[in-house]
Amino acid sequence: MKQIAESKGIILFTKDYKEKDKLVKIFTESAGKLMFFVKGAHRKNNPLTPAIMPYTQGVYLGKFNEEGLSFLNAAKEIQPFLKIQQDIFAAAYATYLLTLTDAAIEDRVYDPNLFHFLQQALTLLDEGKDFEIVTNIFEIQILQRFGVLFNWEQCQICGQTQGKFDFSPKYHGLLCERHFLEDKHRYQADPVAIHFIRQFSKVSYQKIQSIHLKPETKKQIQKVVDQLFEEYVGIHLKSKKFIEQMNDWGNILKPTNENEENTEK
Ligand SMILES: [Zn+2]
Known part of the structure; x- marks a missing residue:
């Protein structure tokens, strides 16, 4: 991975590094999360500035290192999430x-x-x-x-898939109404809430x-x-x-x- 690489990416966060530089964590599509060192990020009209704004995605080019910091050289197709x-x-x-x-x-x-x-x-x-x-x-x-x-599909005891459910920490999953009594520490959750969590x-x-x-x-x-x-x-x-x-x-x-x-x- 030592050579210059290019990947779509999403800015996870940035933080100042020394006076003029920044560390920028980018979730890249092709190499996972990487921490990039951006030299002179605070310099006016640094071409990388829009690319490393929070809530931005783009295509990032640089040296993607397997250890330590990576280095950002350029970016293109910058898309800020403007409303965010x-x-x-x-x-x-x-x-x-x-x-x-x-x-x-x-x-x-x-x-x-x-x-x-x-x-x-x-x-x-x-x-x-x-x-x-x-x-x-x-x-x-x-x-x-x-x-x-x-398993959000069914009761952990009987496999029931219909009706009201609650979450059981004891069974690490759902219990149907018939088996609520099997875990006295069940969440006592609103069945409508569980219904939507199953959908989600x-x-x-x-x-x-x-x-x-x-x-x-x-x-x-x-x-x-x-x-x-x-x-x-x-x-x-x-x-x-x-x-x-x-x-x-x-x-x-x-x-x-x-x-x-x-x-x-
Ligand atoms: Zn059951």
């Missing part, structure tokens, strides 16, 4: 998805499926699709990158248009997702905390149509 760059709510959710991706896999692990999944999620946030639904689908489906794989575990982002949820249902879904992450992933991301804080004060700032009653399918 300009909207603090969209940006908060995007930052969370980016940090979650960074946490989920090791650097230099080739994972084009996750790359495309992240790309789709960011595109949807950028289009102003429901931030919470985009994020919950991402959270549920990225669980397996943390080594957590649940297999839905593709193309179908997201058809999902509309009431605020209360979203709250119940988030509660279960948070329990799952607490119990099985155990990471605490600042970007996630920020979304929670933002939602506490955010209701005052949100555009009014966000509070409209949505129909549920």
